[in-house]
Amino acid sequence: xxxxxxxxxxxxxxxxxxxxxxxxxxxxxxxxxxxxxxxxxxxxxxxxxxxxxxxxxxxxxxxxxxxxxxxxxxxxxxxxxxxxxxxxxxxxxxxxxxxxxxxxxxxxxxxxxxxxxxxxxxxxxxxxxxxxxxxxxxxxxxxxxxxxxxxxxxxxxxxxxxxxxxxxxxxxxxxxxxxxxxxxxxxxxxxxxxxxxxxxxxxxxxxxxxxxxxxxxxxxxxxxxxxxxxxxxxxxxxxxxxxxxxxxxxxxxxxxxxxxxxxxxxxxxxxxxxxxxxxxxxxxxxxxxxxxxxxxxxxxxxxxxxxxxx
Ligand SMILES: Nc1ncnc2c1ncn2[C@@H]1O[C@H](COP(=O)(O)OP(=O)(O)OP(=O)(O)O)[C@@H](O)[C@H]1O
Ligand SMILES: [Mg+2]
Numbered sequence: 391x392x393x394x395x396x397x398x399x400x401x402x403x404x405x406x407x408x409x410x411x412x413x414x415x416x417x418x419x420x421x422x423x424x425x426x427x428x429x430x431x432x433x434x435x436x437x438x439x440x441x442x443x444x445x446x447x448x449x450x451x452x453x454x455x456x457x458x459x460x461x462x463x464x465x466x467x468x469x470x471x472x473x474x475x476x477x478x479x480x481x482x483x484x485x486x487x488x489x490x491x492x493x494x495x496x497x498x499x500x501x502x503x504x505x506x507x508x509x510x511x512x513x514x515x516x517x518x519x520x521x522x523x524x525x526x527x528x529x530x531x532x533x534x535x536x537x538x539x540x541x542x543x544x545x546x547x548x549x550x551x552x553x554x555x556x557x558x559x560x561x562x563x564x565x566x567x568x569x570x571x572x573x574x575x576x577x578x579x580x581x582x583x584x585x586x587x588x589x590x591x592x593x594x595x596x597x598x599x600x601x602x603x604x605x606x607x608x609x610x611x612x613x614x615x616x617x618x619x620x621x622x623x624x625x626x627x628x629x630x631x632x633x634x635x636x637x638x639x640x641x642x643x644x645x646x647x648x649x650x651x652x653x654x655x656x657x658x659x660x661x662x663x664x665x666x667x668x669x670x671x672x673x674x675x676x677x678x679x680x681x682x683x684x685x686x687x688x689x690x691x692x693x694x695x696x697x698x699x700x
Contacts, residue, residue: 391458392419393547393578394443399452401438401602412438414602416452420580420595422546425573427593427610428582431687434599436582437477440551443580444474456547470498473545475537477552477582483525487516487535490524491542498543510538513568515561530557537565541572548572549580554588566592590614590679598686606686610679617677617685618648622655624662624669631665634658639684648681649674 401413413435420426428436441447443454445465454461459468485493488507495503511517514534519527527535537553548569554562570592573579583589589596589610596613598606606613625643629635639646649655655674662669 391422392455393422393424393457394420394580395453395455396439396443397453397455399439399442399454400450401435401442401447402450412602413442413449416599416602416604418597418604418607420578422457422578423573423576424595425570425579425593426581427589427596428580428599429586429589429596429683430582430599433601435602436599437551438602439599440474440549440580440582443549444472445469470543471545472547472549473540473543474549475533475540475551475553477555479529479532479536481524481532481535483523486521486523487511487527487538488520490535491538494539495542500543503542506544507538507542510541513564513571514538515564530561533557534561534565537568546576547578547580551582552584553581554583554585562588586679586683596679598683600687606682613682614677614679617682618650619677620649620651620655621675621677621681622647622649622658622672623675624672626667626669628667630667631661634661634665639681645669646681648677648685 396416396418399413399416400411403410403412416435416439428439430436438447442449443456443461445461445468448462456468456471459471461468482490491507491510492503495501495507511520514537516531516534516538519531524532524535533553533556537550540548550569553565557565569579581589581593593610595609596606597604623644623646626645627643630638630645634647637647647658649658659669659672
């Protein structure tokens, strides 16, 4: 039985300006023990899908189960299986950290949870903040408390919606160490993030969403293998000609171009020279998840345009 199963999930929002399809027939399963990544650009529908999974939003169609429990028909059982770290920081300013975690334990009918609460505080680097009032915490610390809050009832399925947004390097490492440990001990993890190097390092399998549809669903290693074999990287002060620009990933002075063979690398360099662009610090590297992401999203955009034209 899958840990999480999305079956043809759709969501249409109604507004004064008409209807908007945020999710369009999303189907995939997450197996027990997986560390699963859900990626996609802003507005792709990631948070909407997670809200439906958490029972906070009603789908317009389809079905979601958690360890076999239907999120709609059997909400209490499904909810108990889930620990959800929301994207938005929401908390009660009147409680301190330990009180917040005790209160959350109470919602799940768990008393005498202090041993586990201590372990959470320790694991998430919050031990010295146990008595601090929630409103006295920095943004990153509040996010850590949200993670602890999601885990108080030892849920078998952990859902993290951009848990590292605005979080410093040290905290990120603490968080990943802790979540990876829980994953090794058997927890299933569903993660959304815009830090693709994080997803590449952590997730065994990845789904990419674009405009409410799944446009890629594969093992991370397969996604990387499918990418171009090389990336040509150089710096320049000049702008590229259009025929190169359409394939390029440009960050300030840094230009990166996918190449499928040594010959293609040579051809690209020749085209660069021919166009009068002066390239410095030239190097060739292996593709990463960001290259795949850009490729998949670009390809999906072209497919959507073709569909719209036909
Ligand atoms: N309550 C709502 N009413 C109307 N539209 C909504 C509502 N919630 C979300 N949307 C729209 O649905 C789409 C998907 O939003 P969602 O928050 O799921 O995206 P996301 O993939 O989580 O993006 P991000 O990476 O920015 O967090 C967006 O176009 C958003 O504007
Ligand atoms: Mg979101």
